[in-house]
Amino acid sequence: MAELRPDLAVIARHVPAGARVLDVGCGDGQLMAVLRDDKGIDARGMEIDPAEVEKCVARGLSAVQGDANRDLADYPDGAFDYAILSQTLQTAERPDLMLAELLRIGRQAFVSFPNFAHWKMRASLLWNGRMPVTRHLPVSWYETQNIHHVTVTDFVQLVRDKGVKIERSWFFSGDRDLGSAGANWRAEYAVYLLSR
Amino acid sequence: MGGMQALSLASNFPERAARVLAIATSARHSAQNIAFHEVGRQAIMADPGWRGGDYYSAGRGPEKGLAVARMAAHITYLSEAGLTDKFGRRLQDRDAKSFGFDADFQVESYLRHQGIAFSDRFDANSYLYITRAMDYFDLAEEHGGRLADAFVGSTARFCVISFDTDWLYPTAESRAVVHALNAGAAPVSFVELSAPHGHDSFLLDVPALDRVVAGFLNG
Numbered sequence: 387m388a389e390l391r392p393d394l395a396v397i398a399r400h401v402p403a404g405a406r407v408l409d410v411g412c413g414d415g416q417l418m419a420v421l422r423d424d425k426g427i428d429a430r431g432m433e434i435d436p437a438e439v440e441k442c443v444a445r446g447l448s449a450v451q452g453d454a455n456r457d458l459a460d461y462p463d464g465a466f467d468y469a470i471l472s473q474t475l476q477t478a479e480r481p482d483l484m485l486a487e488l489l490r491i492g493r494q495a496f497v498s499f500p501n502f503a504h505w506k507m508r509a510s511l512l513w514n515g516r517m518p519v520t521r522h523l524p525v526s527w528y529e530t531q532n533i534h535h536v537t538v539t540d541f542v543q544l545v546r547d548k549g550v551k552i553e554r555s556w557f558f559s560g561d562r563d564l565g566s567a568g569a570n571w572r573a574e575y576a577v578y579l580l581s582r
Numbered sequence: 583m584g585g586m587q588a589l590s591l592a593s594n595f596p597e598r599a600a601r602v603l604a605i606a607t608s609a610r611h612s613a614q615n616i617a618f619h620e621v622g623r624q625a626i627m628a629d630p631g632w633r634g635g636d637y638y639s640a641g642r643g644p645e646k647g648l649a650v651a652r653m654a655a656h657i658t659y660l661s662e663a664g665l666t667d668k669f670g671r672r673l674q675d676r677d678a679k680s681f682g683f684d685a686d687f688q689v690e691s692y693l694r695h696q697g698i699a700f701s702d703r704f705d706a707n708s709y710l711y712i713t714r715a716m717d718y719f720d721l722a723e724e725h726g727g728r729l730a731d732a733f734v735g736s737t738a739r740f741c742v743i744s745f746d747t748d749w750l751y752p753t754a755e756s757r758a759v760v761h762a763l764n765a766g767a768a769p770v771s772f773v774e775l776s777a778p779h780g781h782d783s784f785l786l787d788v789p790a791l792d793r794v795v796a797g798f799l800n801g
Binding site: 406415428436439440441442443444445446447448449450451452461462465496550 | 593687739741757760761764765767769770771772773774777790793794796797798801
């Protein structure tokens with residue numbers, strides 16, 4: 387699992403063998419391949435970019451080209467044990483509705499997202515008055531796909547408002563696992579395991 | 583039609599299907615599909631050479647009607663952009679319009695050639711029966727109207743592919759198949775490929791198609 391992004395590695399570690407998994411925004415299928423190779427899981431993926439779907443198919447994975455803003459509706463209730471949404475929530479048209487869809491389709495959901503309240507972001511806005519461009523989020527404001535800038539605190543608030551239960555959480559700066567102390571300042575990104 | 587046969591086999595003989603590759607197809611014919619086929623059938627049956635289907639002893643059949651049927655069908659295999667790209671409004675072997683009913687335009691000449699070439703190698707009654715079989719095909723109907731039930735018991739992996747310029751079997755038809763397979767938790771991949779040739783993209787040079795098919799068969 388060494389080559390996996392830390393948030394994906396956390397998810398891969400905590401999905402039990404035999405689970406039914408949907409990876410929403412699966413990209414080229416890196417996580418699905420690890421789940422298959424390490425745990426024998428026959429995961430399903432959804433990805434908007436046909437070139438990425440092609441790579442999944444070429445790896446023998448099952449991926450459906452689709453737009454998570456619309457096409458999650460095609461899956462029946464409780465079709466999966468886990469629905470995974472990694473680094474995609476902030477690009478959703480309506481993150482709250484997407485969250486509801488994830489927990490309709492999956493019994494539990496892994497959600498990871500970049501924390502826009504990380505101290506470097508705050509510093510960039512405070513001292514430079516500019517929208518942050520960081521190593522983790524290297525794209526300028528006008529071309530970024532991140533249209534809903536969410537913080538750790540915002541996310542926890544949303545989840546509470548929706549009556550969703552937080553099972554576990556992980557916080558990272560670069561590759562370093564931080565623990566939860568001061569996460570809204572210190573974490574570059576967060577991973578949550580949620581359940582209905 | 584090949585895609586329909588593939589879906590049909592996977593449904594009727596699940597134990598014999600390990601991988602199902604359904605390209606530019608549908609689980610049933612739409613009203614528009616049936617409508618185009620009906621134009622073709624009527625063209626054949628309106629040709630006096632058809633003789634109620636009993637033309638084999640007459641030495642010749644309804645070649646003209648069959649050619650017209652093929653011309654209409656051929657249009658549905660192409661895309662508007664593809665036709666424009668290939669022919670535009672260019673004239674055929676002439677510098678000016680004739681203001682008659684000759685094949686002035688290249689696209690007319692092309693279609694006529696397609697029609698005649700087809701009637702040389704295809705039997706008109708076969709055309710009637712095959713188009714009718716496609717029109718009657720409805721995989722959901724055979725399973726109480728629920729397409730998902732058509733694939734219950736299947737252990738095959740599925741790969742469904744559509745083309746963005748295919749208006750004969752548009753992407754929505756492929757998505758309906760994918761939706762049904764998802765409902766049954768079947769392992770399914772789906773991709774809409776971009777190709778300019780309409781429905782015919784499946785048999786023309788589309789490198790992305792080669793990659794997906796090779797990946798699916800080898801992966």
